[in-house]
Amino acid sequence: MHSQLLHIFRNTPLGRESFMQSLYFCKNVGATPVVHIPKHIKFLMYFDNDVVQVDLDGSYLTDPETAEAHALELITSYDLTPKFLTPKNFTASTLPDIPTNFDFMCCPRSVSDLSSKIGLGYIGPRVRRIVSSARFPVLITSPVFKPWKRLAVFFGGSANALNALKLGLRLARETGVPLDIFTQAENHSREDYEAIVQEHNLMEELERLQRNWTFFEEGTFESNLYVVPHDALVVLGACGHGLIRDLVFGSKMEQIQSTIPNNLLIVGPYYTAGL
C-alpha cells in the first residue's frame, strides 16, 4: 500500500538536514513526502482522541518566498514526486488544521522551542503529544543528515514494543536493509521474549529478516546502548508502560533518546501496526 510521510518544512540549514532525513527515509521506504510549508506560526492536528496545537518556532517562517523552491530542489534531487500540503480547514483564520491521516511524520526533537535547545535528552512537549496521540510512527531526526544502513528495533515485550517490532519487520522487508533486535533482559529470560513473538505469529518473519537478536543480560541499559550501530534507524515504542512506572523506574524511550544520536522512529500507543 502506498504510504505518505508528513514533513513540516523549515527553510533553514537545520530544517534542510531534517528534510533530507525525511527524503532519505521516503526514498528507502517507498513513501511519498507530503510537505507543508507553514504560512502561520501555529497549526492544529486533530487526532482520534486529542487535539494538539503546534506553536512553531519562528524559524519555520524564514524566507517564505524561497521555501517552496528550496524544498522542491531537495525533493527532485532524491528523484521523488513533490507533493505540497495546503490546509483546507481552519479552526480560526490564523489556525489551520493539518490532516493526521498519514503513515509517518517527521519531526525534529522540537518544533516549538529554539533550535539551540535541541540536543540529546530533549524532546519537545508538542512532539511528545504527537507521539502519544498519533496513529502513525514519528521519525525524530538527528540534528545533521545521517543516512542509515540498517534497522535496530528495541523490543522489551510491551504492546508498543510489539508494534515497534512489527514496524521494524515491515521496514526491513520493504527496504531490504538488515534488521537487528535489542532487548534489555529485565527479570525475564530470552525464552519469555521469544514466546511473546511466537504468540503473535512473528517468529517465522523474524527468523527470515533479522540478523541478530542481542540480549543485554548484564550492565546498565545506557552502557549497553554503545553496541547499537551508529548508522542504524532505531525503531522503538513509547508510552508503553504506566505513568507511575515511568516516573519511578524511568522510560526506555527516554534512556535511548538521551543516549544515542541516531534517527529514531517512535511508535506511540495509538499506532496500529500491520505486517
Place this chain on the structure above:
Amino acid sequence: MRSPTTWRRPAMWHVFRSDDRLLLIIAGAVVGICSGVAAVVLNQALIAVLGWLRSYHTYGWSVLLPAAGAALSSLFLNKIMREGAGHGVPEVIYSVSRYGGLMRLRSSFSRLISSCLTIGSGGSAGPEAPIVMSGSAIGSNIARLLSLNDRQRVTLVGCGAAGAISAIFNAPISGVIFSMEVILGEWAASHLIPIAIAAVAGTEISYLLQGRQIPFSHQQFNIGFIEILACIGLAVLSALASIILTRTIRAVHHRADHIRWPAWLKAAGGGCAVGIIGLYLPMVLGEGYHAIRTMIEGHFAPGIGLVFIVCLAKIVATALTLGSGGSGGIFAPCLVIGSFVGLSYHRVLVYLWPAFDWVQEGCFVLLGMAGLISAMLQAPLTGIFLIVEITGGYEVILPLIIVSAISTSLCHYVEPASFYLKDLVDKGQLLRPGTDARVLADLEIRELLETDCISVHADMLLREFVDIVKQSRRNLFPVEDRRTGHFLGMIYMDDIRPYLFDPLMYDTVLVGQLMDTQVKTVAPDDDVLEVMERMDADHLFNMPVVANQRFIGMISKSTLLDQYRKELMVQTYHLNR
C-alpha cells in the same frame, strides 16, 4: 511483561464500561457543574471589574479604557494563550461538526479571561459565548480524559454549553434547547438526558454560589388580541435589526482584516471608538443588562428618539468591539438591542394610537429580545424559552412564538445561515450529522479502494491479455509501465471487444495500443465529496486511484454508495434507538 495500556483509557475500565449511559450522565453532571462554576467566576469577575472602573467612566480619558481592555484581551489571546480569536460559539460548532467535538484544554479558560478584560473595560459584548466555549471545552477534555468516542464527546460538549447557558440565566430548559438547537444541530434522545442533567447541575451550582436570582424581574403582562397582532410589526423590526447587526459586525471584521496593524492595535482602535461612543451614550458600554432591567420595569426615561439612537449606537459599538478583535459574544448585545427595538416599537405604537390601552412597555421589551435572539441565532425555540425562563412566566408565550417564528423566517430569507454558522457555511465546513456532506466527509478514499483489478503491461501482446481477461472478474484493467511501474492508462472491455473476437489481432496488437490514456484519476487523499462530484459531472462509474504515479486501486460508485449507507446508519443509529 506486556504492560497493558488501559491506564491511558479510563473509559475502558470496567467500572465505567458497565453502563455507557450512566457514565455519560455522571460525566454530564460533572461538566454541568464545571460550566456553572465558570459562569459564576466570569460573572463575579465582571461585577468586580465593572464596579471598580465605573467611577472612572466619568472622565474624558475613559475613552481609553475599552481600548486598553480590548488590546490586553487581544494580546492575552494571541501572545500568551496563542489562540485564534473568534466569538467562541462558531469554534464550538466547528469542532462538533468536523472533529467530533475535540477542543483544546486552553479554550476552557482563555476566553473567560479575555472576555473579562474586553467587557469589564466597557467593550460592547456578552459573556455568554466565552462561557459556552469554556463549558464546551471542559466537556471535550473530560471526554478526552475518559477516552470516550466521538458521539459521547459531542454529548459532553453539548453538556458544557447547556450548563453554561443554564448557569448564566438560571434557565435550564433554555440551556438544553440552546445546546441541541444551536450547538449540536440535532434532537437525539441519546443527547437529551445527559444535557438535561448538565443544565440542572449548572443552574444549581449558580443558585448555590450566587443565590436564587433571576436576571430580569418577573412582571405580569395582560396582552390582548390587538397587541398580539401588533407583534407582527415587532417581528419585522427585530429581523431587520438582526440583519443590520450581522452585516455591520461582518463589515467591520472584514475591514479590520485588511488593515495591516498588529491584532492588539486593531482591537485597541475598535475599543477606543467604543469608548468615544460610550462617553456620550454610556448605556452602550459593557454587557448592558442594567438597561434591560430598567426597560422591563418601565423606568427607562429617555424618549423615543434617544432610544432609537442608543439602539443604533449599540449595534455600532458591538460591531466595533467584536469586529476589531475584542473578545466576547453577541448574546447579551442581542438582548440589549432587541429590548431597545421592542421599546422603540412600543413607544411608536403609543404615539400613533394614544387612546388605546397598550400593555406595559416591558412586555414589548421582552418580545423584542426574543425576536432578535431568534433571528440572530435562527433558533426560535431558544429565544422563546429563554425569555419565558428569565422572566419566570408564561403569560407572553403566544406573542413570543409569533415574534420568534416570524423574525427567524424573515431573517432566514435574507441571511440563509445564522450569525454563528455563516462563516462555516461559506467555507463548506458545517457538516451536521446525518447530512450528505457529513457522511461523505467521514469517508476516505483509502477505505473505498477496490484492489481486485489485475494490472497489465503496455508491452503485452493481446494474446497474453486475453488469458488475463479469462481470470479476471472485472471488465477494466489498469495498464502499467513494466519497468517503472508507472500508471499509463486503462483498458475498458467495452472499448476493445472487437479486438478480442478477432484472433488475427492476438499477435499483432499490443495492450499499449488499446489503452485509454486520457483517464481521469483520483488521489488517495482527495475528498470523497469532490470525487463524487467529478464522477457525476463526467458520468463516470469507476475511477482509478493513483498515488506517486502508481495505480493502487479503483473507486466505484457502487462501493461508495455501499459505504455511504453503512456510514449513514452509524450516524443515525441513535435516532432509531
